[in-house]
Amino acid sequence: MPDKLVTSVVDGVPVEGGRTVASYNPARLDEVVAEISFAEASTFVDAAASAKRAQAAWAAVPPPVRGRAIAHIGRLVEANMHELAQLVTRDIGKPYGEALGEVREIVDTCDFFLGEGRRLYGQTVPSEMPDKQLFTFRNPVGTAAIITAGNFPVAVPSWYIVPALLCGNTVVWKPAEYSAAVSAAFHEIFVRGGGLPPGVFNVVHADGPATFAGLERALADGTIDKVGFTGSPEVGREIGALTGRNLQTACLELGGKNPLVVTPTADLDLAVEGALFSGFGTAGQRCTSLGTVIVHESQHAELVERFAAATAAAAVGDPTGDVLMGPLLDQKFADRYDTFLEWIQPHHTVYGTPGRITAELPRAGFQGDPAAGLYYHPVIVDGVRPGDALFDQETFGPIVGVTTYVDFDEAIELANAPGYGLSSSIYTTNPADAFAFRSRIGAGMVSINNSTSGAEAHLPFGGNGKSGNGSRQSGLWVLDQFTRWQSMNWDYSGRLQKAQMDVAELVPDTEFRLAGGQ
Numbered sequence: 001m002p003d004k005l006v007t008s009v010v011d012g013v014p015v016e017g018g019r020t021v022a023s024y025n026p027a028r029l030d031e032v033v034a035e036i037s038f039a040e041a042s043t044f045v046d047a048a049a050s051a052k053r054a055q056a057a058w059a060a061v062p063p064p065v066r067g068r069a070i071a072h073i074g075r076l077v078e079a080n081m082h083e084l085a086q087l088v089t090r091d092i093g094k095p096y097g098e099a100l101g102e103v104r105e106i107v108d109t110c111d112f113f114l115g116e117g118r119r120l121y122g123q124t125v126p127s128e129m130p131d132k133q134l135f136t137f138r139n140p141v142g143t144a145a146i147i148t149a150g151n152f153p154v155a156v157p158s159w160y161i162v163p164a165l166l167c168g169n170t171v172v173w174k175p176a177e178y179s180a181a182v183s184a185a186f187h188e189i190f191v192r193g194g195g196l197p198p199g200v201f202n203v204v205h206a207d208g209p210a211t212f213a214g215l216e217r218a219l220a221d222g223t224i225d226k227v228g229f230t231g232s233p234e235v236g237r238e239i240g241a242l243t244g245r246n247l248q249t250a251c252l253e254l255g256g257k258n259p260l261v262v263t264p265t266a267d268l269d270l271a272v273e274g275a276l277f278s279g280f281g282t283a284g285q286r287c288t289s290l291g292t293v294i295v296h297e298s299q300h301a302e303l304v305e306r307f308a309a310a311t312a313a314a315a316v317g318d319p320t321g322d323v324l325m326g327p328l329l330d331q332k333f334a335d336r337y338d339t340f341l342e343w344i345q346p347h348h349t350v351y352g353t354p355g356r357i358t359a360e361l362p363r364a365g366f367q368g369d370p371a372a373g374l375y376y377h378p379v380i381v382d383g384v385r386p387g388d389a390l391f392d393q394e395t396f397g398p399i400v401g402v403t404t405y406v407d408f409d410e411a412i413e414l415a416n417a418p419g420y421g422l423s424s425s426i427y428t429t430n431p432a433d434a435f436a437f438r439s440r441i442g443a444g445m446v447s448i449n450n451s452t453s454g455a456e457a458h459l460p461f462g463g464n465g466k467s468g469n470g471s472r473q474s475g476l477w478v479l480d481q482f483t484r485w486q487s488m489n490w491d492y493s494g495r496l497q498k499a500q501m502d503v504a505e506l507v508p509d510t511e512f513r514l515a516g517g518q
């Protein structure tokens, strides 16, 4: 039985919605993790209004005090680390070791931003006129609507919510429908740990259409000033269009078709390890997951043989155990993944069994009961080329393509061809290749001799092309999402000094020349 009904929380008060839906453990489909009360669009509108009302008082709390609130949140997350990680595993089937890493990512984010409360630096800038000083200040944007996916149900929300709060914004968070139980726990820890006043951090559980309708109204009302969204490029475009019509720029973190290039000088064992983790860790459901291995033709046969052997030997099964891969996140993702498997074509060579792990299609060494959950076989599809859907489009799930190249230019062309630009990787022992790859790849993130996934929480995270609109999360760079620069000038000369007009100039001697030969 689920512990409790998960509801939205607006202005510190639980709000039930119009319908209740059960959320299941994808590793044990007979286990209901929580009953979720889904809100109407009007609840989102109310939450935005509540955030708006609370914002001025929150912005008036000195930033170092807000930094202390973030410190306390980080401590409370740490004190609840195992319980929260267990809940991540129950809610979305993420293997426990990875779930623990995900919870640590919240703590890392708090550790970084608690200090930012004592910085949030502005600048003093010299004026072109005497007795006048110029300054810059970072101001909060106002209210932020944060809409997140469920594959990282707590780490990615923390990338938005921690800096948003630290910078003096108030928040309306709309988590993924299928990760509502762990989202509710995250919300409670944040509100309690931070001692956050009502309205500072609201959570709304709603489906996509209700969220979109609510967001549209809140933007028109002027109660939402900033939108952060992590999800698909299709929804990202909609959010981008909606915010653009309201003269806002959203922070958009969308999907990826992340390449991993294996050069002739690569350490193949390392490359295989990286491909295995980034291809099949989180069952291939990270936006940073490996899309296509692009291997030099001289290494192709050896790489594919070792990668296929490593994949066949990988631990798959119950995510409470020590496995590389658990189930897919939710039935919705399993259904969509089935359609990606239809993209396999006769000219492809497939390693592994495309489809669900069942008694008829068993997997040797499976840990647990495959019939209990949404378990799929990891598959490698060799011979993908531009023009194949499998090469061109993101396939959220445990499927990795392989293609070959002849010269370095071709490797770069193939790596950039799908038009995403989130993460990328190259395996090489030649520094010239590493730097050439870095400068020519379109991705926002580049790994050298490391997998495409597993970014650290204080480096800029974000993509280009179909992967986003150039916004960056994490570290100092996300401050530009949640603050606006304000400039101030202060003239204490006692007279009106007009910029560009009352500027004293020194008189340069442009005619002077050194006498030759002296």
Ligand code: UN1
Pocket: 151, 152, 156, 230, 285, 286, 287, 288, 452, 453, 454, 455, 456
């Ligand atoms: C995502 O899948 O949306 O870099 C984020 C990584 C993780 C975050 C992934 N730290 O793979």
